Amino acid sequence: MADPGRRFLVVGASGLVGGTLFSLLERLGRPAFGTQAAMRRPGLTGFDLKDDRIADKVDPAFLSAGAVAVICASICQIDRCRRERDAARVVNVGHTIRLADDLRARGIKTVFISSGYVFDGARGYYAEEHPRRPICEYGRHKQAVEDHLLARDPEALILRLDKVVADDPAREHLFTEWHRWLAAGKPITCIQGQVFSPTLVGDVARAVVRAAELDLKGVYHAANPEFFAREELARQFAWALGREPVIVSRPQSDFAFDDPRPEKTYLDATKFVKAADFRFTSMREAFGAFRARLEASASR
Numbered sequence: 001m002a003d004p005g006r007r008f009l010v011v012g013a014s015g016l017v018g019g020t021l022f023s024l025l026e027r028l029g030r031p032a033f034g035t036q037a038a039m040r041r042p043g044l045t046g047f048d049l050k051d052d053r054i055a056d057k058v059d060p061a062f063l064s065a066g067a068v069a070v071i072c073a074s075i076c077q078i079d080r081c082r083r084e085r086d087a088a089r090v091v092n093v094g095h096t097i098r099l100a101d102d103l104r105a106r107g108i109k110t111v112f113i114s115s116g117y118v119f120d121g122a123r124g125y126y127a128e129e130h131p132r133r134p135i136c137e138y139g140r141h142k143q144a145v146e147d148h149l150l151a152r153d154p155e156a157l158i159l160r161l162d163k164v165v166a167d168d169p170a171r172e173h174l175f176t177e178w179h180r181w182l183a184a185g186k187p188i189t190c191i192q193g194q195v196f197s198p199t200l201v202g203d204v205a206r207a208v209v210r211a212a213e214l215d216l217k218g219v220y221h222a223a224n225p226e227f228f229a230r231e232e233l234a235r236q237f238a239w240a241l242g243r244e245p246v247i248v249s250r251p252q253s254d255f256a257f258d259d260p261r262p263e264k265t266y267l268d269a270t271k272f273v274k275a276a277d278f279r280f281t282s283m284r285e286a287f288g289a290f291r292a293r294l295e296a297s298a299s300r
């Protein structure tokens with residue numbers, strides 16, 4: 001049964017996903033409370049998974065049964081999760097689980113943002129039930145939280161995302177990095193063999209709201225059904241911006257990463273698309289929106 005009136009707590013509302021979700025909730029006029037760790041964005045409350053308990057930071061009237069908490073907070077840098085393994089595990093696993101338990105104890109629904117990095121990336125086109133075999137520490141963190149929620153919280157929703165992109169040239173994401181390289185006449189460097197489902201961050205935000213309204217439970221893939229080799233996406237992006245792409249593709253071994261990246265992480269989102277009657281934005285539309293915003297800011 002759809003419930004359009006739920007209160008939202010966005011944990012990690014300063015990030016790409018959480019920030020976009022928080023802005024969408026504000027635009028929709030939904031009661032929303034957002035947290036951040038580093039206190040960069042005005043209007044959000046400080047909450048650091050390292051040190052804080054949620055009940056000490058959020059108004060108890062807000063933190064009560066019927067609310068939805070979307071856990072977007074995470075250490076997301078793949079190599080950092082490996083280099084600072086113990087500290088990152090405390091944040092991404094131990095204290096994320098503690099947060100989820102604190103929420104469940106108050107009758108709050110948890111939406112946990114997970115990742116296609118729970119898969120090993122050998123096969124691609126993963127459905128929800130495919131076996132998870134993460135090959136990097138970050139993926140193992142996500143798997144551990146998923147396992148906890150699946151075992152302990154039948155109300156929880158796990159939304160797995162693949163590569164998130166945005167159409168806002170003023171924010172830091174894959175397309176802004178590529179645009180900088182193109183504008184500087186530099187080649188776009190890509191990891192060979194990577195195939196992903198680039199998903200517009202605005203779609204992720206809409207997907208979270210829709211899933212909460214429908215009170216979905218269990219695991220869903222919220223990812224664009226389109227999928228691209230990284231080089232191919234870069235090429236199409238450059239053409240959409242009216243530039244001639246120069247792409248350099250190198251094997252992963254050339255990048256000196258601290259932890260390996262799974263190669264084919266694209267997700268089968270059929271279950272979510274059907275359950276939520278959801279349409280994802282195509283990359284052609286996303287490129288068009290990026291270009292329009294770029295042109296609008298240049299003419300100001």
Ligand SMILES: NC(=O)c1ccc[n+]([C@@H]2O[C@H](COP(=O)([O-])OP(=O)(O)OC[C@H]3O[C@@H](n4cnc5c(N)ncnc54)[C@H](OP(=O)(O)O)[C@@H]3O)[C@@H](O)[C@H]2O)c1
Nearest residue numbers: 012014015016017036037038048049073074115161163164
């Ligand atoms: N972006 C992608 O392509 C992608 C793909 C798949 C899955 N995901 C998942 O989606 C979620 C959001 O990702 P994102 O791209 O929005 O990441 P992001 O931009 O790096 O944002 C991360 C958020 O986590 C918060 N955070 C970090 N450390 C924290 C701590 N110790 N305590 C409390 N909050 C902390 C950050 O707060 P501060 O800004 O205050 O530090 C920020 O709000 C993550 O779970 C990520 O794993 C992302």
